[in-house]
Amino acid sequence: MSGNDANNLQQSMTKIRAVQYGCGPIGCSVAKLAAQQPDIEFVGAIDTDTHLSGKDLGKTSGLKKKLNIPISSNAKDILCQTKPDLVFLSTVSSARLIRPQVEHCLNAGANVISTCEELCYPYDTMPSLASELDSMAKMHNCTLLATGVNPGFLMDIWPLVMTGVCQQIDQVKVVRFQDASPRRKPFQQKIGVGCTLKEFKQRVSSGSIRHVGLAESMAMIADGIGWKLEHITESIEPVIATTQVSTDYFTVEPGQVAGVRQVTKGCMAGKKVITLEFEAAVGANQPYDAVYIHGIPDMEVVIKGGIHGDIATAAIIVNSIHRVMDAPAGLITMKDLPLISAHRTGNHG
Amino acid sequence: MSGNDANNLQQSMTKIRAVQYGCGPIGCSVAKLAAQQPDIEFVGAIDTDTHLSGKDLGKTSGLKKKLNIPISSNAKDILCQTKPDLVFLSTVSSARLIRPQVEHCLNAGANVISTCEELCYPYDTMPSLASELDSMAKMHNCTLLATGVNPGFLMDIWPLVMTGVCQQIDQVKVVRFQDASPRRKPFQQKIGVGCTLKEFKQRVSSGSIRHVGLAESMAMIADGIGWKLEHITESIEPVIATTQVSTDYFTVEPGQVAGVRQVTKGCMAGKKVITLEFEAAVGANQPYDAVYIHGIPDMEVVIKGGIHGDIATAAIIVNSIHRVMDAPAGLITMKDLPLISAHRTGNHG
Numbered sequence: 001m002s003g004n005d006a007n008n009l010q011q012s013m014t015k016i017r018a019v020q021y022g023c024g025p026i027g028c029s030v031a032k033l034a035a036q037q038p039d040i041e042f043v044g045a046i047d048t049d050t051h052l053s054g055k056d057l058g059k060t061s062g063l064k065k066k067l068n069i070p071i072s073s074n075a076k077d078i079l080c081q082t083k084p085d086l087v088f089l090s091t092v093s094s095a096r097l098i099r100p101q102v103e104h105c106l107n108a109g110a111n112v113i114s115t116c117e118e119l120c121y122p123y124d125t126m127p128s129l130a131s132e133l134d135s136m137a138k139m140h141n142c143t144l145l146a147t148g149v150n151p152g153f154l155m156d157i158w159p160l161v162m163t164g165v166c167q168q169i170d171q172v173k174v175v176r177f178q179d180a181s182p183r184r185k186p187f188q189q190k191i192g193v194g195c196t197l198k199e200f201k202q203r204v205s206s207g208s209i210r211h212v213g214l215a216e217s218m219a220m221i222a223d224g225i226g227w228k229l230e231h232i233t234e235s236i237e238p239v240i241a242t243t244q245v246s247t248d249y250f251t252v253e254p255g256q257v258a259g260v261r262q263v264t265k266g267c268m269a270g271k272k273v274i275t276l277e278f279e280a281a282v283g284a285n286q287p288y289d290a291v292y293i294h295g296i297p298d299m300e301v302v303i304k305g306g307i308h309g310d311i312a313t314a315a316i317i318v319n320s321i322h323r324v325m326d327a328p329a330g331l332i333t334m335k336d337l338p339l340i341s342a343h344r345t346g347n348h349g
Numbered sequence: 350m351s352g353n354d355a356n357n358l359q360q361s362m363t364k365i366r367a368v369q370y371g372c373g374p375i376g377c378s379v380a381k382l383a384a385q386q387p388d389i390e391f392v393g394a395i396d397t398d399t400h401l402s403g404k405d406l407g408k409t410s411g412l413k414k415k416l417n418i419p420i421s422s423n424a425k426d427i428l429c430q431t432k433p434d435l436v437f438l439s440t441v442s443s444a445r446l447i448r449p450q451v452e453h454c455l456n457a458g459a460n461v462i463s464t465c466e467e468l469c470y471p472y473d474t475m476p477s478l479a480s481e482l483d484s485m486a487k488m489h490n491c492t493l494l495a496t497g498v499n500p501g502f503l504m505d506i507w508p509l510v511m512t513g514v515c516q517q518i519d520q521v522k523v524v525r526f527q528d529a530s531p532r533r534k535p536f537q538q539k540i541g542v543g544c545t546l547k548e549f550k551q552r553v554s555s556g557s558i559r560h561v562g563l564a565e566s567m568a569m570i571a572d573g574i575g576w577k578l579e580h581i582t583e584s585i586e587p588v589i590a591t592t593q594v595s596t597d598y599f600t601v602e603p604g605q606v607a608g609v610r611q612v613t614k615g616c617m618a619g620k621k622v623i624t625l626e627f628e629a630a631v632g633a634n635q636p637y638d639a640v641y642i643h644g645i646p647d648m649e650v651v652i653k654g655g656i657h658g659d660i661a662t663a664a665i666i667v668n669s670i671h672r673v674m675d676a677p678a679g680l681i682t683m684k685d686l687p688l689i690s691a692h693r694t695g696n697h698g
């Protein structure tokens with residue numbers, strides 16, 4: 001292609017006008033990656049934290065250049081003024097808390113891709129909210145998807161994809177065993193890094209230590225295989241540090257909490273058929289992600305070293321842009337979309 | 350669900366009326382698995398080999414019961430008489446040779462799922478044939494998909510799915526290193542098991558030793574990532590037995606050919622960006638399948654022991670039935686379809 005052709009293509013390409021809603025670590029990594037795509041043009045940025053108000057989205061998200069998009073705390077104004085094609089919504093994990101934010105986006109006629117864990121597959125966990133959001137999205141002729149590395153890929157879509165070459169499935173087990181040391185501060189806080197055992201138990205009771213999404217992944221796998229689960233259990237236990245571990249944000253002494261081990265089991269006809277083991281701790285040795293299938297054939301699939309969650313979440317959000325823009329209106333999930341690959345030309349063929 | 354409910358569901362379920370076209374080892378394993386699905390009803394079976402004529406599809410495919418479907422060598426008659434909803438077409442690897450068979454199926458108004466390797470992604474390798482078949486399928490309001498373990502999954506869809514969590518892709522390498530000992534006889538023949546070195550070279554020259562599908566997988570990966578490859582190379586070499594190896598069909602002496610090693614490389618801007626290594630030999634130790642991605646992040650994903658190709662091909666054909674029945678008319682590929690999982694209730698939600 002000649003330089004002129006490239007220029008013409010660049011000019012003729014209708015850019016997707018996007019707003020970043022939520023400028024925490026994940027929102028920033030999404031914005032940083034999205035801003036580098038030739039067919040994405042940011043037209044606004046929102047964060048409820050007024051400390052960020054007026055700061056440039058480009059600089060804040062770690063880009064080397066300014067985007068000349070000041071972050072605003074007034075979501076409604078930004079959405080009404082810019083009428084974006086697409087909102088990247090990275091604010092909270094709770095579907096109930098994110099509902100009004102989604103509503104503002106849909107009212108402005110925007111498609112939404114969110115990192116909200118509970119929205120990734122809300123049909124079993126909160127069916128009426130799922131139905132309301134689906135109707136709302138359809139009314140505005142918009143598509144709403146929530147995704148991320150987990151839920152959204154590692155403990156649901158990835159194992160389901162692997163079952164595609166199986167004749168029979170008796171049991172599925174997914175293990176995510178990760179070293180939390182390189183993860184963002186809110187993630188380390190969420191898994192209890194540096195707590196005493198007593199604090200950990202209190203925070204588990206109050207619900208502030210918990211990886212959100214295992215119930216959603218469990219439901220997605222069960223529906224994907226066609227299983228009606230009768231009984232689901234979940235346990236949350238601390239991982240205790242045996243040596244001192246330091247991260248960019250915490251120093252953990254031996255005996256303190258290094259992270260969390262959370263296991264969810266789904267049973268059918270009295271037998272355990274799905275097990276999801278999520279362990280995240282600072283200083284964890286030899287992290288990995290794995291899918292184990294008992295069936296015909298048996299299968300053991302391992303990602304050596306595991307996948308860095310924050311990199312992967314930003315990636316899968318940006319990689320799903322064109323699938324979402326092309327999808328029918330309504331609340332959709334990763335289970336409904338065609339293959340999402342790392343496509344990097346803005347021309348998704 | 351009560352017994353009555355189950356009976357009612359069974360009765361009210363509209364079954365998919367299917368024909369098995371091609372009753373070799375792969376066709377039989379497809380028919381055997383498909384016949385066990387509650388929503389599939391076989392109405393015909395075809396094979397050009399008149400030795401099979403009149404034999405029952407059930408018994409021939411290894412089911413314990415008769416299906417009361419005699420195999421016929423008259424494809425046109427069977428297709429016209431039965432007007433099936435779906436044909437499982439497992440005859441040849443060549444898109445040109447399978448074309449008239451596809452045409453007969455489409456003329457009868459049938460959707461087609463084929464194991465024809467060259468049809469899995471024919472847009473680069475035979476664009477005019479792809480376009481013709483697409484038009485023909487659309488004219489008849491039918492959907493045509495070709496898939497299988499490879500091409501169709503292991504060396505194209507699987508690596509593409511894994512790129513979905515990557516921010517940047519610099520290189521993709523896929524290795525399928527398999528023990529051919531438990532595979533079907535035609536497969537062992539196709540990879541040259543038991544040949545002398547001279548025979549192997551002659552058969553490579555005449556094209557009778559070659560795994561078909563690497564070019565198609567290469568094109569699917571490149572399109573999925575958005576790469577325009579400038580240069581593609583392919584090498585085919587023998588794997589020589591160092592000890593005696595016996596299978597159900599052959600005894601291979603030391604110095605004879607145990608299998609084939611076939612490597613395809615795709616280059617862009619002077620750099621190798623895609624490598625597909627396919628090695629299949631009898632007596633191969635520690636088989637595995639692997640995806641290696643260089644990018645952000647790097648990724649190494651391994652299926653320990655590898656996937657048994659014949660089991661997997663029948664599985665993915667049957668697992669794709671509902672996706673194909675729901676897909677728009679035309680020639681489609683695995684890249685276009687939503688997630689294919691091992692769904693086993695006939696209700697694909």
